[in-house]
Amino acid sequence: MRKLFLLTLTVAFLSFISVFSAGATMIGDEVHLEHQYTGLANPVLGSGDVTGAGSWVFNYDGKHLYDVVIGSNSITIAFTRSYSYNADYSANGLFVSGVDTEILGLSSTSNVTSGTAGFDFTSGGISIDLRGVSVSYGDSLIATLDFGGAVGGDDGDGSGGEELDTGDTPNSMANPVPAPILLLGTGLFGLAGFRRKNRAN
Numbered sequence: 001m002r003k004l005f006l007l008t009l010t011v012a013f014l015s016f017i018s019v020f021s022a023g024a025t026m027i028g029d030e031v032h033l034e035h036q037y038t039g040l041a042n043p044v045l046g047s048g049d050v051t052g053a054g055s056w057v058f059n060y061d062g063k064h065l066y067d068v069v070i071g072s073n074s075i076t077i078a079f080t081r082s083y084s085y086n087a088d089y090s091a092n093g094l095f096v097s098g099v100d101t102e103i104l105g106l107s108s109t110s111n112v113t114s115g116t117a118g119f120d121f122t123s124g125g126i127s128i129d130l131r132g133v134s135v136s137y138g139d140s141l142i143a144t145l146d147f148g149g150a151v152g153g154d155d156g157d158g159s160g161g162e163e164l165d166t167g168d169t170p171n172s173m174a175n176p177v178p179a180p181i182l183l184l185g186t187g188l189f190g191l192a193g194f195r196r197k198n199r200a201n
Helices: 002-021 179-200
Strands: 030-037 044-051 054-060 063-070 074-079 092-097 105-111 118-122 125-129 140-146
Touching: 030 054, 044 054, 074 125, 105 118, 125 140
Parallel strands: none
Antiparallel strands: 030 044, 030 092, 054 063, 063 074, 074 140, 092 125, 105 140, 118 125
16 A cells, blocks of 8 residues: 555656646746848847847847847747838748747737737747738737647648737636646545554554
């Protein structure tokens, strides 16, 4: 009986550790950021590598246009200057690559002066399309990445991603208690009973 109890407790503990040690995050990932604008001969206006959690400053033509902050599962653009992003070409926005954990979905929130930004993702990165978007100082866009369950389906562009408008907000999903936690709780409950029985003897 005692051996069975100890085995149950050990399995529960190892399962508990595996669930939380495998938590997906960008912390420690070296991600690559580029602002691309295809209206120029050199479409990359600025680029840099950031180790999450970290930040990157985008300057163009002597202007500080925005900061990018890489969180554990989010990418935030904080606009630092009023600016209108040209909509005449096929790309004008931020491209992020090098995310180590597979991205299965994303949701977005925004606060921009006018226009609608587009969000798209692949397994290892995202793009934020700023064509036609006008911003003011203090505006922001936030992409929250889903590493464990897709927010939506394929958008049909072959990337495996879903294009979302900035008015979308993260889906509220129930968070069921993982089985390893229940197993660990059962083991701890049994340990308490086992100790009480030994004291009575």
